[in-house]
Amino acid sequence: MVTFSTAQLRNVALVGHSGAGKTTLAEALLKRAGAISRAGRVEDGTAVCDTEPEEHRRHLSLSLALAPFEWTSEETGPCRVTLVDTPGWADFAAEVDAALRVVDCAVFVVSAVDGVRAGTERVWRRCEELGLPRLVFVNKLDKERADYEGTLAQLREAFGQGIAPLELPLGLESAFRGVADLLSDTAFVYSPDGTHRSEPIPDELADLEHEVHDALVEGIVVADDGLLERYLGGEVPSVHELEHALAHGVVAGSVFPVVLGSAATGVGVDRLADFLCEITPSPADRPPVTVTAGPTQVEVAPTASGPPLAFVFKTVADQFVGQLSLFKVLSGTIRADEVLVNPASGTAERLHGLFRLRGKEQLPATELVAGELAAVAKLAATRTGDTLAPKGTPVTVAPLTVPPPVYGVAIRARTQADDDKLSSALHRLEAEDVALHTARNDETHQTVLHGTGDIHLAVALERLARKFGVHVDVEDLRVPYRETVLGRAEAEGKHKKQSGGHGQYGVAWLRVEPLERGRGFEFVDSIVGGAIPRQFIPAVQRGVEETMAAGGVHGFPVVDVRVECFDGKYHSVDSSEMAFKLAAANGLRDALGRAGVSVLEPVSRLRIVVPSSLQGDVMGDINARRGRVQGTAALGAGEQEITALVPTAEALRYAIDLRSLTGGRGRFTITHDHYDVLPAHLVDRAAASLKASRA
Numbered sequence: 001m002v003t004f005s006t007a008q009l010r011n012v013a014l015v016g017h018s019g020a021g022k023t024t025l026a027e028a029l030l031k032r033a034g035a036i037s038r039a040g041r042v043e044d045g046t047a048v049c050d051t052e053p054e055e056h057r058r059h060l061s062l063s064l065a066l067a068p069f070e071w072t073s074e075e076t077g078p079c080r081v082t083l084v085d086t087p088g089w090a091d092f093a094a095e096v097d098a099a100l101r102v103v104d105c106a107v108f109v110v111s112a113v114d115g116v117r118a119g120t121e122r123v124w125r126r127c128e129e130l131g132l133p134r135l136v137f138v139n140k141l142d143k144e145r146a147d148y149e150g151t152l153a154q155l156r157e158a159f160g161q162g163i164a165p166l167e168l169p170l171g172l173e174s175a176f177r178g179v180a181d182l183l184s185d186t187a188f189v190y191s192p193d194g195t196h197r198s199e200p201i202p203d204e205l206a207d208l209e210h211e212v213h214d215a216l217v218e219g220i221v222v223a224d225d226g227l228l229e230r231y232l233g234g235e236v237p238s239v240h241e242l243e244h245a246l247a248h249g250v251v252a253g254s255v256f257p258v259v260l261g262s263a264a265t266g267v268g269v270d271r272l273a274d275f276l277c278e279i280t281p282s283p284a285d286r287p288p289v290t291v292t293a294g295p296t297q298v299e300v301a302p303t304a305s306g307p308p309l310a311f312v313f314k315t316v317a318d319q320f321v322g323q324l325s326l327f328k329v330l331s332g333t334i335r336a337d338e339v340l341v342n343p344a345s346g347t348a349e350r351l352h353g354l355f356r357l358r359g360k361e362q363l364p365a366t367e368l369v370a371g372e373l374a375a376v377a378k379l380a381a382t383r384t385g386d387t388l389a390p391k392g393t394p395v396t397v398a399p400l401t402v403p404p405p406v407y408g409v410a411i412r413a414r415t416q417a418d419d420d421k422l423s424s425a426l427h428r429l430e431a432e433d434v435a436l437h438t439a440r441n442d443e444t445h446q447t448v449l450h451g452t453g454d455i456h457l458a459v460a461l462e463r464l465a466r467k468f469g470v471h472v473d474v475e476d477l478r479v480p481y482r483e484t485v486l487g488r489a490e491a492e493g494k495h496k497k498q499s500g501g502h503g504q505y506g507v508a509w510l511r512v513e514p515l516e517r518g519r520g521f522e523f524v525d526s527i528v529g530g531a532i533p534r535q536f537i538p539a540v541q542r543g544v545e546e547t548m549a550a551g552g553v554h555g556f557p558v559v560d561v562r563v564e565c566f567d568g569k570y571h572s573v574d575s576s577e578m579a580f581k582l583a584a585a586n587g588l589r590d591a592l593g594r595a596g597v598s599v600l601e602p603v604s605r606l607r608i609v610v611p612s613s614l615q616g617d618v619m620g621d622i623n624a625r626r627g628r629v630q631g632t633a634a635l636g637a638g639e640q641e642i643t644a645l646v647p648t649a650e651a652l653r654y655a656i657d658l659r660s661l662t663g664g665r666g667r668f669t670i671t672h673d674h675y676d677v678l679p680a681h682l683v684d685r686a687a688a689s690l691k692a693s694r695a
Helices: 022-032 051-060 090-103 119-132 148-159 203-221 225-232 240-253 271-280 416-432 452-468 534-550 575-595 610-626 654-662 680-694
Strands: 010-016 065-073 076-084 105-111 134-140 163-167 167-169 179-182 186-190 196-199 255-259 290-294 296-300 309-318 323-330 333-335 338-342 348-349 355-358 361-363 368-370 374-375 395-397 406-411 437-441 446-451 472-475 483-484 490-495 504-514 519-527 562-567 595-613 629-638 641-648 667-677
Touching: 010 022, 010 090, 010 119, 010 271, 022 065, 022 076, 022 134, 022 271, 051 452, 065 271, 065 374, 076 240, 090 309, 090 452, 105 119, 119 148, 119 368, 134 148, 134 225, 134 271, 134 490, 148 163, 148 255, 148 575, 163 203, 167 203, 167 255, 179 641, 203 225, 203 504, 225 296, 240 255, 240 271, 255 271, 255 338, 290 323, 290 437, 309 416, 333 338, 333 534, 374 534, 395 472, 406 416, 406 452, 416 437, 416 452, 446 452, 483 504, 483 575, 534 562, 562 575, 595 610, 595 654, 595 680, 610 641, 610 654
Parallel strands: 010 076, 010 105, 065 355, 105 134, 134 255, 163 255, 519 562
Antiparallel strands: 065 076, 167 179, 179 186, 186 196, 290 296, 290 395, 309 323, 323 374, 333 368, 338 348, 355 361, 355 374, 406 446, 406 472, 437 446, 483 595, 490 504, 504 562, 595 641, 595 667, 629 641
8 A cells, every 4th residue: 555645645625515516526536536436426325425324315415524535646746635525504514614624725616507605605714714725626517507707707706816717618518528727728628538638729719718827827926926037037937837836825825726627527527636736735734733732832743753643523423333533643643553642531542443434435544644534433532622642741632613503403202212312312412413512491391402503403313313213303492481570569378288187287478579680589588576487487488489480470480589478377286398388389379460470581692694785684684583783893705793682582493594584695693691571462472382382
């Protein structure tokens, strides 16, 4: 097996909007490189990078997948390219973020039919934040309505003048047959088997090609002072010199080359593989990784001779081999059976059975050098985002960015057997997908699974059943309404029961009054003269607290109330703690009815980012949800941030509705802000919903 150095590695994420053809392109690259005998199809579930049944059913990539292949370029010689195929659907942004953390370049796959779409813009912003080099592959030029010039114009409008086309198409739609290379002034015409032959630029394209060639050369040499001086002196740079300068621009993040082709027919695929080796950076070309070592931060360079250090960026629950941990070697050389320590858990982990993944296929590896992406099975106490380091070197890497949960569903185990396994299965599901979060809402008595959208949670529940054998039913998410008193009132609470022998007797006079919003509950003992013996006062308080939690006039928990016990009666024989607890419950219910109550609803704070052109539509929608816009701010790049307070009941499906309203270009975060009075005309509906849930 060929051994590759760090400088010969290329880790590349295929990113872009759903449906652009990322997985099909990965298949085409693997086939052209000879890594697979035939390209699989997304449509029939045979694609290497779509490994899960949920992906096959939906014809969508839902998780990141690794796909390495070997390629030899005339310029750079042999290299190992590891593709990381990523989902394009916004619900699975956490998978994309994990991929971007460990690759050295992002290839944006853009459909020539659909152009630049929301998913492409979203990931481009993230790459800008990470300072990640980018390259664009315009796909589907063989399809009906393909428009290369229009797509190129959209790319420039969305991402600026750094967009640098390296090729022009020879024909379009069914006539698409090859590419014109702007660096070498050569046409490459493809055969059905994916091979090509060189030809002169066709006459009908010559003028345009020369014009674009000159603009491209000027854009490349301007970043290299020496090359620019020679160019201005009339010297024409060689193709090798231009590619070298272009590669520097890619690494610097100032140039974003655009190449083109068709993943379905293979046109341009081999040239993309060449470009990946020739102009995209290796791990050695990227900045050192900053790690935390105790109170200090240090930089670790990706050198094979350094200390072994690995970062786990993905965990997969495999039904046959157990837990798989996907990791990147940040430094050093890691060998099979190496023992590294996880500083987060303090556990020493033996790395049995190292392998590279190609979809589901496990390719055994005896050693891995800095920069490689690989996997290991059955780590005992290592989770996504953990670092593995030599013993006595407690260093950690910054954790992965996890999108905040914006959508939730209530789940309930279908059977007792499911209930017994539910907690453990959810924990394992969260370990596999860091964007999932489970919480128990004690007010609504529901287990809520939170995520980034409806498809995200639907897929999670399918995996819960398939991988862990736990089936759940989905319920409507209940809103945790509350009640509070409107005024001050007094009531006598009495419990009297005689049934032979000792009876039960207790009387407690209670006074209720409202507290400031958010104060919760205050109990005041004003008993004097022994009207209620001291040992029974705690029972009175427990009776009040349990009744408040069980629900007031409308059945919702009571909050922000002061309850004073100021008088009572007892019997020397028949009084007991239970009698006073029940008396307090009766007295509180009576006092609440006399004081009058209002129902409080939770209000959420939304921070919404949308294109400026959609600001009016989004603000109108907020008003329709009984929301109040608190402010707006321009963010640049044609975006506006809107801050609003919206009743939580009106925002339960906002993740879905905002996507529909903005065509996927809007994003938001949601947090609980405060409680406010529910309008009177909605109280009966809320109470009826609560009653139905308890039926």
